[in-house]
Amino acid sequence: MNAIIKIQNLQRTFEVGSEKVHALKGISFEVNEGEFVSIMGASGSGKSTLLNILGCLDRPTIGEYLIDNVSINERSEDELSTIRNRKIGFVFQNYSLLPRTSALEQVKLPLLYNNTLSDKQCHERAKQALEQVGLKDRMNHTPNQMSGGQQQRVAIARALAGDPVMLLADEATGNLDTQTSYEIMCLFQKLHDKGKSIVFVTHEPDIATFTERTILLNDGLIVKDERVETRSARQMLESIN
Amino acid sequence: MKIKNLLKIACNALLLNKKRTILTMLGIIIGISSVALMISLGQSSTVIINNQFSGLGANLIMVSNVRKDVMGVVVGTENMKNMKLKDVEAIRKRARHIAKATPCVTDMEQIVCGSHNCPGIMMGANTDYLDISNSKIEKGRAFTIQEEETAAKVCILGQTVVKSLFPNGENPVGKEVRFGKMPMTVIGTIAEKGKNMTGDDYDDIIITPYTTVQKRLLNIDYIHMIMASATSEEVSADAVEEVKSIMLQMHKIKPDSDPDFEVSSLSQILEMIGSIMAVLSAFLVAIAAISLIVGGIGIMNIMYVTVTERTREIGLRRSLGAKNKDILRQFLFESAILSLAGGIIGVIVGLLLSALVLFAFNMGFMVSITAVVVSFVVCATIGIFFGWYPAKKAAALDPIMALRYE
Numbered sequence: 001m002n003a004i005i006k007i008q009n010l011q012r013t014f015e016v017g018s019e020k021v022h023a024l025k026g027i028s029f030e031v032n033e034g035e036f037v038s039i040m041g042a043s044g045s046g047k048s049t050l051l052n053i054l055g056c057l058d059r060p061t062i063g064e065y066l067i068d069n070v071s072i073n074e075r076s077e078d079e080l081s082t083i084r085n086r087k088i089g090f091v092f093q094n095y096s097l098l099p100r101t102s103a104l105e106q107v108k109l110p111l112l113y114n115n116t117l118s119d120k121q122c123h124e125r126a127k128q129a130l131e132q133v134g135l136k137d138r139m140n141h142t143p144n145q146m147s148g149g150q151q152q153r154v155a156i157a158r159a160l161a162g163d164p165v166m167l168l169a170d171e172a173t174g175n176l177d178t179q180t181s182y183e184i185m186c187l188f189q190k191l192h193d194k195g196k197s198i199v200f201v202t203h204e205p206d207i208a209t210f211t212e213r214t215i216l217l218n219d220g221l222i223v224k225d226e227r228v229e230t231r232s233a234r235q236m237l238e239s240i241n
Numbered sequence: 242m243k244i245k246n247l248l249k250i251a252c253n254a255l256l257l258n259k260k261r262t263i264l265t266m267l268g269i270i271i272g273i274s275s276v277a278l279m280i281s282l283g284q285s286s287t288v289i290i291n292n293q294f295s296g297l298g299a300n301l302i303m304v305s306n307v308r309k310d311v312m313g314v315v316v317g318t319e320n321m322k323n324m325k326l327k328d329v330e331a332i333r334k335r336a337r338h339i340a341k342a343t344p345c346v347t348d349m350e351q352i353v354c355g356s357h358n359c360p361g362i363m364m365g366a367n368t369d370y371l372d373i374s375n376s377k378i379e380k381g382r383a384f385t386i387q388e389e390e391t392a393a394k395v396c397i398l399g400q401t402v403v404k405s406l407f408p409n410g411e412n413p414v415g416k417e418v419r420f421g422k423m424p425m426t427v428i429g430t431i432a433e434k435g436k437n438m439t440g441d442d443y444d445d446i447i448i449t450p451y452t453t454v455q456k457r458l459l460n461i462d463y464i465h466m467i468m469a470s471a472t473s474e475e476v477s478a479d480a481v482e483e484v485k486s487i488m489l490q491m492h493k494i495k496p497d498s499d500p501d502f503e504v505s506s507l508s509q510i511l512e513m514i515g516s517i518m519a520v521l522s523a524f525l526v527a528i529a530a531i532s533l534i535v536g537g538i539g540i541m542n543i544m545y546v547t548v549t550e551r552t553r554e555i556g557l558r559r560s561l562g563a564k565n566k567d568i569l570r571q572f573l574f575e576s577a578i579l580s581l582a583g584g585i586i587g588v589i590v591g592l593l594l595s596a597l598v599l600f601a602f603n604m605g606f607m608v609s610i611t612a613v614v615v616s617f618v619v620c621a622t623i624g625i626f627f628g629w630y631p632a633k634k635a636a637a638l639d640p641i642m643a644l645r646y647e
Contacts, residue, residue: 052641055560057559057560057640057641057644058641077564077565078564078565078566081559081562081563081564081565081567082562082564084559084560084561084562085561085562086562090560090561092557092644096553096556096557096644098554098557099257100257101253109558109561110561110562112242112243112246112250113242113558113561113562113563113564113567114562115242115243158561162562
């Protein structure tokens, strides 16, 4: 299996005033291509810090992080931006859509920061991504014309549009009711089936059961990293209906 | 990111907040329109003044008397007797940059024709006067050398005099008029030249041979003034110097003592007026520029608000792969577009206003290229200058903090 994420002895220390806060105290794991991993932990466990580093928004203090065999340690800000643009697809808890902007334009956004794509390619890719999340007929709708679930689908389409090596979801179901959460998880499972690698950060054990592997963080260390039996979100959906 | 996309994003952001955009632009519109108005008015009036004076002949040079203290009595220029015909001869013969020169003797009397009369200003000069003063014969003819030599009782009338004496539109040529007590024959009229801005009426004049004024009216052998024309406008300053040195010699005045004459040229006067106008319009433009700075501060203010408001958007863009410079450019483009759009509207408003003002005062309007160019350069500079710090702030935001910003 080809590992898309390799993390070795990762530490992250913050200096708050004169005090040093060790958010991550040396963790190591790998994520293989096509894996669906959830990262769990209570608040303060270092979950967000890990997420920021995984998303190339932050750099480790000590340790190595390779994404798609590229080390991010010695990268400049601009290079990190390019890595985020080409290799990572973010999905946020609050959807993070631009107000009064059509779904198609939202999905195009990351593609605009990729100078290697032509206008036509951007348009085609954005359309395909929206079709993938089942919003073919909502392309010209603005966020306020869509439900929360639909907005999160637009966000997922936006994450998919750049064809990243990894989808990085941060509490992607946190703002949604149970049924809609299951719908979104269903979509993630579908994408996983198609071979997408997904890292899903959540604090809800219920949601984590839809993934195939769970990494549990506590106090800056990995306390559990195990394969779990994957529940089918589709079946769950059918059972509550 | 491609420039085209940046432009689109900036325009969309501005259109999302139409009211705010318009209000912010208003500052720039007012500033630029007042700058454009001032520059345009300044230029137009300078051109108009130049045109008026060049009615006199732009290479005109005048030698006139200066008031002088004669043993405790300050003598008026009209009573000074030291300018002579030989001075004119000397200038005509020796000055290389002088094309033509004429002695001038003036007299004022009531001029009468039949039942009509008016105060007349008589200008006695030689046959070159019409050329020097840039005057054209409209009807009849100019006087001849013979008439000059014989002090003939002939005269040429300006249009103001024609209108006063012949209000019914008859042809004055050949008519008999009386200047004071002396009867004269009208041999011609001069085409209308108009007034200049100080109210001097170039048409209120009667021209006659200087000999006639000297011998028949005043009984004097001196002259009041010398008028000459430089060979071209460019050498006018040299011509003035030449005439000065010749006059100093002729009047036997040592270089370190005060001369009893004064040489002035129209181009000198024009230059003086030009510099006064330049200072005046620079002053007005400076005042207008203050409103522009206020407008610029308005842009800066609103850009700071925008950056704060859109912190999350900036975080999102950074997470999607926007580089620092992409964010910097996005906001810089916004402020530049804001300022340039305000500038375009401002220039149009300013030029319309100046057209209105100029038409109201019956002066010709011309589009001042300087005003347009200056306005655009200033606008772009303001947009970038005042947009720089907010954009810098936006670009420097930490993406993690920006994403979490509530």
